Amino acid sequence: MNHPAPHLSGSTGNFLLDTEAFSAWGLLRLRQQLEEGLPLTPRPYLALAERTGLTEQQVMDAIRHWQQQGLIKRSGLIVKHRTLGYNANAMVVWNVPDDQVSERGKTLAAVPFVTLCYQRPRRLPDWPYNLFCMIHGVSRERVLGQLDKMIADHNLGDTPHSVLFSNKAYLQRGGRYVSNS
């Protein structure tokens, strides 16, 4: 992969250095706990503090710091779209010329119904596609309609692509990097 693979101490951030009171172990535990979700009690950050040996203030500071760093992308209600009735999930993959892939990716990422958009390597000859978009929709027909609109709006008619609907989720859960190690 392109980006460096930081060790866990890297992901807890530099503020370990300037606030000695934070225990590295406590921060690691906090990440594990946060990946499981916040307790639904009036003072969830206090509950996390009690489980991790940090103070409530340290827990909140750590979360704010991780948000600023970009380690936390967002905090909120994590919706299970399938339960709501978003039953169609298509991974649309494109074979875009290398010199256009970044620009294309940024454009397609901004389409409202595109929920993820990534560049990944081709693996020739088996896999010629280098740009991946995810579309979540309420039905296959609607997703195909949305895709047609995307192709028309963004001049993608000549770009080779393939649509991979998912027909079954064997496993779906948040990444648990810490817990697995």
Add this chain to the structure above:
Amino acid sequence: MRLDTVDKQLINHYQRNLPVCERPYQEMASNLGISEDEVISRLATLQSHQVLSRVGPVFEHSQAGASLLAAVAAPPEQMDMVAARINKAPGVNHNYAREHTYNLWFVMTAPDEDTLDERLDELEHHLKLPILRLPMVEGYHIDLGFDIDWDALP
């Protein structure tokens, strides 16, 4: 479960920007004009009905360790078996059947790149199927949650 207007407001407003303060549910409650108890009990109900998987942060995985999207072309009659074997591998967190020759797609994670490669090599060895390895080169989407199109839902 049928969601009412308040449930929908909770989801519309708080897929991001969950308050970081001593009483976050109190702050959400006062914004929605309901009690803290009601926010907590609604969140608990939404979670127990699988509308929400959890309440809390989404971590940026590319900073947090190593991960990649992987796929295998399983013989169609063996798909369930192969999927079950993939699910047992350490670090697998998503695994979907998709309509393609590459019919099983999963995300494999690890604390670092070396461990990730080892896990994939080991799984490849068990499955006796080549694994297509597709690390992210660049991500373009900023995850803000997405606006639910309530009217389009069944």
